[in-house]
Amino acid sequence: MSIDIEMVSQAKVFGGFHKQYTHPSKVLQCDMKFAVFIPSSASTDNPVPVFYWLSGLTCTDENFMQKAGAFRVAEELGIAIVAPDTSPRGEGVPDDPDGAYDFGLGAGFYLNATQEPWSKHYQMYDYIVQELPELVEAHFPVSTVKSISGHSMGGHGALTIGIKNPEQYRAISAFSPITNPTNCPWGQKAFSRYLGSDQELWKDYDSCELLTTRGCTLPILVDQGDSDGFLEEQLKPQALEQAAKQVDPSLTLRMQPGYDHSYFFIQSFIDDHLRFHAEYLK
Amino acid sequence: MSIDIEMVSQAKVFGGFHKQYTHPSKVLQCDMKFAVFIPSSASTDNPVPVFYWLSGLTCTDENFMQKAGAFRVAEELGIAIVAPDTSPRGEGVPDDPDGAYDFGLGAGFYLNATQEPWSKHYQMYDYIVQELPELVEAHFPVSTVKSISGHSMGGHGALTIGIKNPEQYRAISAFSPITNPTNCPWGQKAFSRYLGSDQELWKDYDSCELLTTRGCTLPILVDQGDSDGFLEEQLKPQALEQAAKQVDPSLTLRMQPGYDHSYFFIQSFIDDHLRFHAEYLK
Numbered sequence: 001m002s003i004d005i006e007m008v009s010q011a012k013v014f015g016g017f018h019k020q021y022t023h024p025s026k027v028l029q030c031d032m033k034f035a036v037f038i039p040s041s042a043s044t045d046n047p048v049p050v051f052y053w054l055s056g057l058t059c060t061d062e063n064f065m066q067k068a069g070a071f072r073v074a075e076e077l078g079i080a081i082v083a084p085d086t087s088p089r090g091e092g093v094p095d096d097p098d099g100a101y102d103f104g105l106g107a108g109f110y111l112n113a114t115q116e117p118w119s120k121h122y123q124m125y126d127y128i129v130q131e132l133p134e135l136v137e138a139h140f141p142v143s144t145v146k147s148i149s150g151h152s153m154g155g156h157g158a159l160t161i162g163i164k165n166p167e168q169y170r171a172i173s174a175f176s177p178i179t180n181p182t183n184c185p186w187g188q189k190a191f192s193r194y195l196g197s198d199q200e201l202w203k204d205y206d207s208c209e210l211l212t213t214r215g216c217t218l219p220i221l222v223d224q225g226d227s228d229g230f231l232e233e234q235l236k237p238q239a240l241e242q243a244a245k246q247v248d249p250s251l252t253l254r255m256q257p258g259y260d261h262s263y264f265f266i267q268s269f270i271d272d273h274l275r276f277h278a279e280y281l282k
Numbered sequence: 283m284s285i286d287i288e289m290v291s292q293a294k295v296f297g298g299f300h301k302q303y304t305h306p307s308k309v310l311q312c313d314m315k316f317a318v319f320i321p322s323s324a325s326t327d328n329p330v331p332v333f334y335w336l337s338g339l340t341c342t343d344e345n346f347m348q349k350a351g352a353f354r355v356a357e358e359l360g361i362a363i364v365a366p367d368t369s370p371r372g373e374g375v376p377d378d379p380d381g382a383y384d385f386g387l388g389a390g391f392y393l394n395a396t397q398e399p400w401s402k403h404y405q406m407y408d409y410i411v412q413e414l415p416e417l418v419e420a421h422f423p424v425s426t427v428k429s430i431s432g433h434s435m436g437g438h439g440a441l442t443i444g445i446k447n448p449e450q451y452r453a454i455s456a457f458s459p460i461t462n463p464t465n466c467p468w469g470q471k472a473f474s475r476y477l478g479s480d481q482e483l484w485k486d487y488d489s490c491e492l493l494t495t496r497g498c499t500l501p502i503l504v505d506q507g508d509s510d511g512f513l514e515e516q517l518k519p520q521a522l523e524q525a526a527k528q529v530d531p532s533l534t535l536r537m538q539p540g541y542d543h544s545y546f547f548i549q550s551f552i553d554d555h556l557r558f559h560a561e562y563l564k
Contacts, residue, residue: 013546069351
């Protein structure tokens with residue numbers, strides 16, 4: 001294959017390696033960065049499964065890799081981790097005219113935009129579902145077995161992408177996900193501009209809507225801190241629980257007392273998530 | 283006591299709490315930030331020992347707390363962590379005129395400066411040894427039992443402060459410490475400006491010199507990556523080993539193959555360091 005990727009940095013960690021790459025994305029029409037953790041057990045003779053992590057608003061590939069403390073258990077379990085960026089970037093990629101943190105750069109919402117001027121570059125759904133896994137599977141000692149997880153906007157991404165592609169992933173998890181974006185300010189702002197005013201089209205990127213209409217054969221684990229400042233207005237885990245009741249998927253929602261929306265919360269429970277995923281990545 | 287400290291932020295993590303504070307420092311004559319991790323077992327009836335962490339060049343209190351992954355084991359062991367800033371900060375505090383990363387702000391070298399214009403504020407040795415522990419012991423459910431550790435410039439700080447104050451600390455450890463600052467570019471640049479041209483005076487802040495002249499009754503653990511780009515020119519762990527041979531302290535120097543100078547290295551071995559310290563903090 002002649003997909004070119006270029007290593008930006010690498011560092012040994014817990015016996016494996018963290019590596020950051022850049023590559024030209026056909027889907028997003030810009031250069032993108034992503035990061036991987038490759039456990040020491042991975043080799044062409046022993047390709048390992050992949051845990052995809054989607055980050056939240058304002059993040060890049062770096063936040064999870066630096067702050068989540070995931071590598072100790074990923075190394076123990078023999079699981080690779082892939083962390084993409086949260087939006088297209090670079091020259092020519094449009095941003096929110098006011099530089100808002102919750103739209104444009106750092107806020108791609110893991111969807112395929114249909115509206116100008118966003119539709120040319122903001123195709124994060126196709127990037128995550130198709131282009132990135134192809135790239136990863138072509139260049140690293142990994143198998144095609146994968147699962148998906150994420151935080152906040154990335155929790156929304158993990159849930160919607162997992163529910164829509166049950167043949168591609170083995171399990172889904174999320175920290176503090178935006179469960180019902182058609183019904184919260186972050187989602188309404190982003191969807192109206194990326195997808196236009198027809199709210200019927202928004203439902204294709206709302207995990208509560210998708211769960212109700214499609215069901216979900218994959219196991220889902222969600223952790224949510226009950227001291228999260230975004231809980232009531234933006235995240236609405238009860239909406240997901242309510243939607244799940246109608247279709248009886250395997251959803252475990254854990255309300256974690258006293259935890260907020262930060263990576264301090266994520267690092268406290270990432271080991272549980274990795275062990276949950278490992279059960280299904282065997 | 284009427285020392286005023288003000289909480290800037292707090293977040294639950296692994297059952298304990300990470301909290302960031304600001305306070306007016308008498309010693310440094312400016313407002314300083316520091317961060318603490320308080321394990322859930324700590325209370326006025328059960329004051330816990332404290333692990334002091336000194337960070338390296340360019341860092342603040344935040345780097346270790348966000349990237350080291352130390353809280354899981356600190357919570358398990360019932361140890362508090364205190365992470366100060368690496369220099370005085372704020373209005374009126376002089377910086378390197380060229381904004382160098384290795385002198386001035388973010389580069390206090392844990393010494394008491396004697397030269398103008400640095401001597402008014404750059405008194406990090408007294409801050410770490412006296413003012414900060416008094417503040418911490420007055421405001422948190424901790425005991426007076428403590429140990430000290432750090433990275434790079436902070437490893438230099440931990441070694442020199444520990445060796446000079448064996449009655450105050452129970453153990454010393456360091457990641458990639460600047461062991462022999464009188465004999466490396468980082469140290470020579472900083473000491474000549476903070477301490478002046480009389481190199482005899484520099485020896486009081488050089489762990490190799492201190493070990494040779496004073497010995498050390500405390501156990502010392504040092505981890506050093508052998509792929510660290512600063513190893514030969516700046517860090518010189520063999521100089522520490524050589525100095526130790528003359529006085530026979532309990533020094534364990536571990537060369538870690540393939541690891542670099544980053545927090546990926548620190549997070550890989552911080553659990554070992556916490557367990558090492560815990561043995562002596564009982």
